[in-house]
Amino acid sequence: xxxISNDNRLPAIGTPVPMIRENRLYQADWLxxxxxxxxxxxxxxxxxxxxxxxxxxxxxxxxxxxxxxxxVNTIDYKLLLRVPGIGIQSARKxxxxxxxxxxxxxxxKKIGIAINRTKYFLHTGNHFERRDLQPMQIKQLILQESGxxxxxxxxxxxxxx
Amino acid sequence: MxxxxxxxxxxxxxxxxxxxxxxxxxxxxxxxxxxxAASLFGETHHVQTDPxxxxxxxxxxxxxxxxxxxxxxxxxxxSELTQIENVIYxxxxxxLAAKTAVENNYAHPDVLLLQQVSxxxxxxxxxxxxxxxxxxxxxxxxxxxxxxxxxxxxxISKHFQDRYTDQRWLIYDSLRxxxxxxxxxxxxxxxxxxxxxxxxxxxxxxxCDDKEELYQKLWQQYFSSVNIAARKNIxxxxxxxxxxxxxxxxxxxxxxx
Numbered sequence: 001x002x003x004i005s006n007d008n009r010l011p012a013i014g015t016p017v018p019m020i021r022e023n024r025l026y027q028a029d030w031l032x033x034x035x036x037x038x039x040x041x042x043x044x045x046x047x048x049x050x051x052x053x054x055x056x057x058x059x060x061x062x063x064x065x066x067x068x069x070x071x072v073n074t075i076d077y078k079l080l081l082r083v084p085g086i087g088i089q090s091a092r093k094x095x096x097x098x099x100x101x102x103x104x105x106x107x108x109k110k111i112g113i114a115i116n117r118t119k120y121f122l123h124t125g126n127h128f129e130r131r132d133l134q135p136m137q138i139k140q141l142i143l144q145e146s147g148x149x150x151x152x153x154x155x156x157x158x159x160x161x
Numbered sequence: 162m163x164x165x166x167x168x169x170x171x172x173x174x175x176x177x178x179x180x181x182x183x184x185x186x187x188x189x190x191x192x193x194x195x196x197x198a199a200s201l202f203g204e205t206h207h208v209q210t211d212p213x214x215x216x217x218x219x220x221x222x223x224x225x226x227x228x229x230x231x232x233x234x235x236x237x238x239x240s241e242l243t244q245i246e247n248v249i250y251x252x253x254x255x256x257l258a259a260k261t262a263v264e265n266n267y268a269h270p271d272v273l274l275l276q277q278v279s280x281x282x283x284x285x286x287x288x289x290x291x292x293x294x295x296x297x298x299x300x301x302x303x304x305x306x307x308x309x310x311x312x313x314x315x316x317i318s319k320h321f322q323d324r325y326t327d328q329r330w331l332i333y334d335s336l337r338x339x340x341x342x343x344x345x346x347x348x349x350x351x352x353x354x355x356x357x358x359x360x361x362x363x364x365x366x367x368x369c370d371d372k373e374e375l376y377q378k379l380w381q382q383y384f385s386s387v388n389i390a391a392r393k394n395i396x397x398x399x400x401x402x403x404x405x406x407x408x409x410x411x412x413x414x415x416x417x418x
Contacts (some may be wrong), residue, residue, distance in 0.1 A: 093273075094266035107268045
C-alpha cells in the first residue's frame with residue numbers, strides 16, 4: 001500500500017508518468033550515494049534544473065571541462081569516478097590494474113567502459129584527440145552516438161505522432 | 162601444441178595442471194576427454210585424476226590466492242565454456258609465478274576474463290536460487306527441473322540444504338543430466354533415466370501428489386492478483402526473468418483459467 005500525496009510539487013494525478021524525470025532523479029541519487037557528489041554540484045543557483053537529454057554526471061563533466069583531459073594512469077580515484085562512461089566497477093578495475101603497469105585504450109576497451117563518452121575526458125599518456133571542442137559540441141557528438149529510448153522526448157517540441 | 166586430456170572434473174583439472182608442471186609439457190592445450198580430438202603435431206597426454214596431486218595444487222592455490230580469487234577460479238571452471246581450462250591454466254601459471262598478489266591485475270587478459278566469467282556464473286547461481294520451482298510427488302519428494310546456462314548446481318546446493326532442511330528434495334539439471342538429491346541428511350549427486358517427455362501432463366499427474374494441482378493454481382492466482390497491469394514493462398520483465406527460464410516456471414505456464 002502506497003498512499004497518494006496531494007502536494008502541489010508533484011505531478012497531478014491522472015497525468016502521464018514522467019519517466020525521464022524519474023530516471024534523472026534516480027541517476028542524481030546514485031551520484032550522491034555512490035559517486036561522492038554533493039548536491040550543489042548537481043544542481044545549484046546557476047543550474048537549478050536537471051538536464052533532460054543528458055545524465056547529471058555528464059552534465060557535471062561538461063560544466064567542469066577545464067579539469068579534463070586527465071591521464072588515466074595518474075588520475076585521482078575520486079576523479080576517476082566522475083569521468084563519464086566509467087562506473088564504480090570499472091573505476092575499481094582501472095585503479096587496481098594501474099598498480100601493475102601502464103593502462104592503454106586496449107585495456108580500457110576490454111574492461112568495458114563507455115568509450116564514446118570517455119574519450120573526450122581521458123587520455124592514456126600522450127595520445128588525446130579532443131580537438132579543443134566546446135561543451136555544447138561534445139554534448140551533440142555524444143547524443144548523436146547514443147541510442148536512448150527517451151530520445152524523442154528530449155526536445156520540448158510536441159510529438160507529431 | 163600438446164593436448165592434455167582430463168575427465169572434466171575440477172580435481173581432474175588440478176591433476177592436469179600438476180602433471181603439466183611435473184612432466185614439463187610445453188604449449189599445453191587442456192581438453193575435456195569427451196571432446197578430445199587426436200592432435201596432429203604433438204602428443205596427447207591422458208590425465209588420470211589423482212587425489213594426491215590435485216590436493217597439492219588445491220592447497221598451493223588456496224595459500225596463494227585470496228578466498229575471493231579462488232572462488233572466482235572455481236566459478237570460472239563451472240562455466241564450462243569452451244577452452245576455459247586453458248584460461249584457468251594460464252591464470253594459475255601467472256599467479257603462482259608472481260611474487261606478489263596479482264589477482265587484481267585486470268590489465269592481464271586472463272585475470273579480467275576470470276573476473277567476467279565468474280561474475281556471469283554468480284549471476285546465474287543467483288537466478289537459479291530464485292527460479293527453482295518444486296512439485297510434490299506422491300512419495301513426499303519435492304522435485305524440480307532446471308536448465309541453467311552454467312553448471313551452478315554445486316553452488317546452489319548449500320542454499321537449498323539450509324532452506325529446506327526438513328524436506329526431501331531433488332533438483333535436476335535437464336541439460337547436464339545430473340541432479341542434487343537431499344535425503345534429510347546429506348546432498349548427493351544423482352543421475353536419472355527419463356523415458357517420456359517430463360512436461361507431459363499425464364505423466365506428471367501420475368507421480369504428483371493429489372493436492373499439487375491445487376497448489377499450482379493457488380500460485381498462479383497469487384501472481385495474477387498482485388500484478389499491476391498499468392505498470393507493465395515487458396522489456397524490464399524479461400531483463401530480470403529471461404524467457405529461456407519460463408518453461409520450468411509454474412506461473413508462466415498458465416494453461417486454463
